[in-house]
Amino acid sequence: MEAPKELFQNIIEEFIPFHKVIGFKLIDVRENFVSLLIPYKPELIGDPRRRSIHGGVIATAMDAVGGAAGITTLKHYDDKLSTIDLRVDYLSPGLAKDLICEGTIVKSGNKVIFTRMIAYHDSPENIIAEGRGVYSVSRVSHTKG
Amino acid sequence: MEAPKELFQNIIEEFIPFHKVIGFKLIDVRENFVSLLIPYKPELIGDPRRRSIHGGVIATAMDAVGGAAGITTLKHYDDKLSTIDLRVDYLSPGLAKDLICEGTIVKSGNKVIFTRMIAYHDSPENIIAEGRGVYSVSRVSHTKG
Amino acid sequence: MEAPKELFQNIIEEFIPFHKVIGFKLIDVRENFVSLLIPYKPELIGDPRRRSIHGGVIATAMDAVGGAAGITTLKHYDDKLSTIDLRVDYLSPGLAKDLICEGTIVKSGNKVIFTRMIAYHDSPENIIAEGRGVYSVSRVSHTKG
Amino acid sequence: MEAPKELFQNIIEEFIPFHKVIGFKLIDVRENFVSLLIPYKPELIGDPRRRSIHGGVIATAMDAVGGAAGITTLKHYDDKLSTIDLRVDYLSPGLAKDLICEGTIVKSGNKVIFTRMIAYHDSPENIIAEGRGVYSVSRVSHTKG
Numbered sequence: 001m002e003a004p005k006e007l008f009q010n011i012i013e014e015f016i017p018f019h020k021v022i023g024f025k026l027i028d029v030r031e032n033f034v035s036l037l038i039p040y041k042p043e044l045i046g047d048p049r050r051r052s053i054h055g056g057v058i059a060t061a062m063d064a065v066g067g068a069a070g071i072t073t074l075k076h077y078d079d080k081l082s083t084i085d086l087r088v089d090y091l092s093p094g095l096a097k098d099l100i101c102e103g104t105i106v107k108s109g110n111k112v113i114f115t116r117m118i119a120y121h122d123s124p125e126n127i128i129a130e131g132r133g134v135y136s137v138s139r140v141s142h143t144k145g
Numbered sequence: 146m147e148a149p150k151e152l153f154q155n156i157i158e159e160f161i162p163f164h165k166v167i168g169f170k171l172i173d174v175r176e177n178f179v180s181l182l183i184p185y186k187p188e189l190i191g192d193p194r195r196r197s198i199h200g201g202v203i204a205t206a207m208d209a210v211g212g213a214a215g216i217t218t219l220k221h222y223d224d225k226l227s228t229i230d231l232r233v234d235y236l237s238p239g240l241a242k243d244l245i246c247e248g249t250i251v252k253s254g255n256k257v258i259f260t261r262m263i264a265y266h267d268s269p270e271n272i273i274a275e276g277r278g279v280y281s282v283s284r285v286s287h288t289k290g
Numbered sequence: 291m292e293a294p295k296e297l298f299q300n301i302i303e304e305f306i307p308f309h310k311v312i313g314f315k316l317i318d319v320r321e322n323f324v325s326l327l328i329p330y331k332p333e334l335i336g337d338p339r340r341r342s343i344h345g346g347v348i349a350t351a352m353d354a355v356g357g358a359a360g361i362t363t364l365k366h367y368d369d370k371l372s373t374i375d376l377r378v379d380y381l382s383p384g385l386a387k388d389l390i391c392e393g394t395i396v397k398s399g400n401k402v403i404f405t406r407m408i409a410y411h412d413s414p415e416n417i418i419a420e421g422r423g424v425y426s427v428s429r430v431s432h433t434k435g
Numbered sequence: 436m437e438a439p440k441e442l443f444q445n446i447i448e449e450f451i452p453f454h455k456v457i458g459f460k461l462i463d464v465r466e467n468f469v470s471l472l473i474p475y476k477p478e479l480i481g482d483p484r485r486r487s488i489h490g491g492v493i494a495t496a497m498d499a500v501g502g503a504a505g506i507t508t509l510k511h512y513d514d515k516l517s518t519i520d521l522r523v524d525y526l527s528p529g530l531a532k533d534l535i536c537e538g539t540i541v542k543s544g545n546k547v548i549f550t551r552m553i554a555y556h557d558s559p560e561n562i563i564a565e566g567r568g569v570y571s572v573s574r575v576s577h578t579k580g
Contacts, residue, residue, distance in 0.1 A: 018199035054163035056205025087232040308489035344453035346495025377522040
């Protein structure tokens with residue numbers, strides 16, 4: 001499967017209702033990689049005293065880019081992907097500004113896909129959270145031989 | 146600190162903007178335990194084909210009840226809590242209906258609090274997701290002796 | 291597959307060379323559950339100042355009982371199991387004495403098995419570490435129909 | 436604290452009894468980074484059919500290099516470090532040969548240190564397992580001002 005940007009834009013921005021609530025915008029998609037923007041808005045705040053974005057917003061974005069990176073490995077329309085587990089390390093509280101979240105395939109197997117994710121404001125040198133996702137995949141081509 | 150239900154209702158339902166977006170409702174609070182309701186609404190869907198609630202909604206709820214359970218152990222207004230890491234195992238896809246999420250303290254130390262969380266629709270016998278949260282805590286009484 | 295104690299005793303105590311190095315002893319096996327004993331010996335120490343058992347010994351025991359609990363769900367000789375991921379929360383440092391480690395199936399699916407594990411010295415009320423394991427399973431009966 | 440190789444060689448190879456059982460050898464130590472060798476020997480096998488090294492050996496090595504990387508950030512003899520949690524993703528089964536395990540600091544805070552770890556046979560391009568460790572740290576200088 002190629003990874004036409006329009007298709008992934010639709011998946012990230014339109015197809016999934018909870019993504020629309022948060023307001024994710026696709027930045028980039030390549031084989032094994034997807035990045036998105038979380039445009040800052042006050043509704044995303046998780047700690048009003050620190051004015052930092054809710055950890056749950058970041059977890060949602062990480063699951064989104066990890067899953068979408070997994071989708072770049074699919075070859076067939078009926079191939080399916082679901083999240084087995086998700087882990088997020090919160091390195092720094094984050095600020096009241098836009099966040100970028102990137103997902104990269106670590107290993108894509110026939111049954112399981114491992115991904116890593118990062119979130120940062122301005123520079124990938126200053127990561128505020130890191131994540132790992134494990135996805136179960138059903139590949140039609142693999143099953144049918 | 147006692148755990149007056151009104152205080153926790155305010156924390157869970159009103160104080161945190163992203164919780165209001167999702168619509169969390171406090172169910173119960175006791176020492177070392179907090180539960181909340183995620184009332185179903187179509188905006189929470191993560192997979193329109195399966196009509197299941199987004200894993201990010203569940204992760205957000207787990208961080209909320211884990212953190213709130215941690216808050217029940219605080220003794221002083223200036224004690225602070227922040228999430229170190231969060232892990233969620235997605236056991237079943239879940240349905241398009243209300244979810245309950247419970248958080249329980251596993252161990253409350255002077256610097257670190259460990260919690261476990263579960264999410265289910267109708268019965269805690271049929272868990273659809275389990276989580277673990279680790280929180281950093283600053284206890285005024287501990288630091289100042 | 292039944293879970294004859296002799297078979298699991300062989301798996302836990304004899305078949306796996308690294309288990310023999312540590313000295314695991316099977317305590318109990320039932321459907322979806324396996325427990326083992328880590329008899330204390332000085333070679334297992336991880337922190338000589340505290341004289342506590344190495345976290346790696348506990349992680350090894352958790353993978354062992356989680357995997358063995360998974361094996362109790364297998365129906366066919368050719369069914370296979372392998373660890374996808376393992377997570378351990380170290381709640382307390384532990385003492386220089388025998389440890390018990392228990393593994394329980396949380397969910398056994400056709401492709402993925404989720405387990406939880408605990409480790410304690412004397413009483414399951416005083417847990418010193420908790421774990422979660424996710425295992426990939428290949429079930430002959432499932433694949434071949 | 437500088438990171439004299441002899442000191443870390445002693446910690447990794449001699450001071451910790453369970454490391455001696457496995458046979459870890461320090462490869463390198465720099466600020467925020469420690470690597471070690473797990474010399475292959477048959478006692479480390481976890482799956483005799485595949486002849487792969489036990490996942491518990493890898494988990495032990497990851498905790499060792501993550502903790503040792505954390506120690507490179509300590510400034511005072513009485514500073515202390517303990518493992519909060521450890522997570523390992525097993526990407527590939529591994530072979531019956533030497534393994535290298537590397538630990539790198541992701542973030543070193545005043546109370547918590549985050550690390551990432553990798554394990555590979557010959558090339559860091561072919562990782563067989565990845566890990567994350569979170570450590571609690573007590574810094575004398577920080578507490579005493």
